[in-house]
Amino acid sequence: MTDNIIDIRLHGRGGQGVMTSSYLIAEAALLEDKHVHAFPTFGPERSGAPIAAFARISDEKFYMKTEVYEPDVVVVQDPSLLSQIDVTAGLQEGGLVLINTNNPNKEDVQAVKQKRPDAKFATVDASKIAAEEIGLSVTNTAILGALCKVTDNKIIKLNVLEKAIKNRFKGKGAIAEKNIKAINRSYAEVMM
Amino acid sequence: MSKIAVTGDDAIAQAAKLVNPDVVAAYPITPQTIIVERFSDFVADGEVDTEFVCVESEHSAMSACIGASTAGGRVFTSSASAGLMLMYEIIQIASSSRTPIVCAVANRAISGPINIHGEQTDQLLFRDSGWISQFAETNQEAYDQTIMAFKIGEHPEVLLPVAVGIDGFILSHAIEGIEPVTKDSVYNFLGGERKSTLRLDPDNPVSIGLLHLQDYYMEARAQVRDAQQRSKQVIIDTFNEWKNLTGRQYNPVESYKMDDAEYAFVTMGSGAGNARTAIDELRAKGEKVGLIKVRVYRPWFGEEFSNLTKNVKGVITVERAHSFGSPGGILGQDVKSTLFDAKQTPYVAEYCYGLGGRDCLVKEWVEIYNRSKQSFSEGKSLPYFWWGVRE
Structure with missing residues (x-):
């Protein structure tokens, strides 16, 4: 992070919509006239392969165009990654980690917490919410409501995220409404 | 207009949509794919009047573009890395045939080893081909330069193809906010439809791309050389006109x-x-x-x-x-x-x-x-x- 820039790194697997998560964050931030640069990094496109995506946001214009190595916020969309990659690599001192899990007491979640006692952790069962509200186990939108909550709506606001979702899923029937329900649930259900 | 959120590829596709080319012939390759995908959406949804030619390779893509351009059409394509290299033979024909095709390049490393990420060597490989070659730093620049490329290339003092490069992923797949322009303003900026004086026309038959041996080859190449030199003033003038339209200042x-x-x-x-x-x-x-x-x-x-x-x-x-x-x-x-x-x-x-x-x-x-x-x-x-x- 430099000055007023917020750096977010998202971890997931190919097919889980990690790229879309980073895009939605950027699209919501742009609706508030913030400055953004958000993109994914991946190898040959493969379903299930670990993927990272980045979103860099600032109230002021910035020129930097790099991947995010020292994130302020890490979002883990796929809990199985916790034991496979170092999701807290480079995390800022006192940074925030938001994890999609159905069990915050699970060993792999606890292991990450122990590794970074300085960090703030939040968990939400985004997979369950996505399955129930959207009918798919794609957590890319569902987890973003929780992100709004645990960052006190300072990075993106829940109502602005709703608008970004409406824009993105325009003309796609009930999908926008389902996703909006999902983000509202994850906003309400996330645990710090 | 307020800003819109687009990736670099999307910015270029949106720019091409405003230009409303007569023909687009392109073959998808990462990290350029979204340009072609988005543009084919515009065609399918009736948002452009373009004839989209689905081809089986980049070699054919550029060949189809040259055919369309010599018939007087406004033509757009896009490629990257290995795609450009498969196109390489025909890239030379585009400039020597004086076809003002615009090609967006999502700059990507060259094989091998195989790699899909950003690097500009691919576009620099046709440095010596007679194409006008530009690079963009941001998605806004990619959008603006794509539109301006048509005006520069089609200028009667130029008549050369133009490449606009964006770094793979770091721009091609990155969302940034851009200030859009309107279709009408682009139409006026480009002076309406392409006005082609030298084209394949059954009523006024000409030949384009014939054999030139020891007698005329050097003169034909010298004409491309001269067009490159003349394009400098056209580029500066076009950038200035764009500034008058959008307030955004560009310099070579x-x-x-x-x-x-x-x-x-x-x-x-x-x-x-x-x-x-x-x-x-x-x-x-x-x-x-x-x-x-x-x-x-x-x-x-x-x-x-x-x-x-x-x-x-x-x-x-x-x-x-x-x-x-x-x-x-x-x-x-x-x-x-x-x-x-x-x-x-x-x-x-x-x-x-x-x-x-x-x-x-x-x-x-x-x-x-x-x-x-x-x-x-x-x-x-x-x-x-x-x-x-x-x-």
């Missing part, structure tokens, strides 16, 4: 904090953003460093370049491209040649960086500066150096 060679600079970074494309950030940090510590960003690589604007380097002590070229066995970088050779011609003798340090999409962080740009300045202050230029390679 851009400068940042160069007024009192003792040292200058020289680069192209998205890396300029990291250079600016490094320069801001260095300036805060009292370092007199600036940036020269080459937006238009061919034709080369040597005079504009050497006007910026008149008073500098050291030039640091940093390029996301390479040429094996060369006496330096690709851009670096242009820079050194320009300094020589202008009888300027600053110290020079040349760097190759970021091949295959490898990041070069702002702190690394600062390190590159410190390393170079150290040598310059000892009275020495530096040999060509590949930054960040593990030995």
Whole structure:
């Protein structure tokens, strides 16, 4: 992070919509006239392969165009990654980690917490919410409501995220409404 | 208009949509794919009048583009890396046939080993082909330069194809906010439909692309040479017209904090953003460093370049491209040649960086500066150096 820039790194697997998560964050931030640069990094496109995506946001214009190595916020969309990659690599001192899990007491979640006692952790069962509200186990939108909550709506606001979702899923029937329900649930259900 | 959120690829597709080309023939390749996908959506949804030619290869894509352009059409395509190389033979025919095709390039590393990430060597491979070659730093620039490319290429004093490059992923797949323009303003900016004086017309038959042997080949090549030179003024005029329309100022060679600079970074494309950030940090510590960003690589604007380097002590070229066995970088050779011609003798340090999409962080740009300045202050230029390679 430099000055007023917020750096977010998202971890997931190919097919889980990690790229879309980073895009939605950027699209919501742009609706508030913030400055953004958000993109994914991946190898040959493969379903299930670990993927990272980045979103860099600032109230002021910035020129930097790099991947995010020292994130302020890490979002883990796929809990199985916790034991496979170092999701807290480079995390800022006192940074925030938001994890999609159905069990915050699970060993792999606890292991990450122990590794970074300085960090703030939040968990939400985004997979369950996505399955129930959207009918798919794609957590890319569902987890973003929780992100709004645990960052006190300072990075993106829940109502602005709703608008970004409406824009993105325009003309796609009930999908926008389902996703909006999902983000509202994850906003309400996330645990710090 | 308020800003819209688009990836670099999407920005180019949106720009092409406003241009509403007569024909698009393209073949998808990462990281250019979204351009073609988005544009085919526009065609399917009836948002453009374009005939989209689905082809089986890039070689055919460029061939179809040339056919459409020689028939008088306004033509757009897009490719990257291996796609451009499969197109390479026909790329030469596009310029020699004087077809003002616009090709967006999502710059990608060259195989092998195979790699899909950002690098500009692919576009520099057809440096010598007669194409006008430009690079963009941001999605806004990609959008604007794509539209302007049609006006530049189609100008009767030019009639050359134009490539606009964006770094793979770092721009092609990155969301940024851009200020859009309207379809009407683009239509007026381009002066309506393409006006082609030399085209295949059954009522006024001409031949294009015939055999030229010892008798006329050199004259045909010289015409491309001259068109490249004439395009310089057209590029400057077009950039000025764009400024009048949008307020956004473009120059073939851009400068940042160069007024009192003792040292200058020289680069192209998205890396300029990291250079600016490094320069801001260095300036805060009292370092007199600036940036020269080459937006238009061919034709080369040597005079504009050497006007910026008149008073500098050291030039640091940093390029996301390479040429094996060369006496330096690709851009670096242009820079050194320009300094020589202008009888300027600053110290020079040349760097190759970021091949295959490898990041070069702002702190690394600062390190590159410190390393170079150290040598310059000892009275020495530096040999060509590949930054960040593990030995």
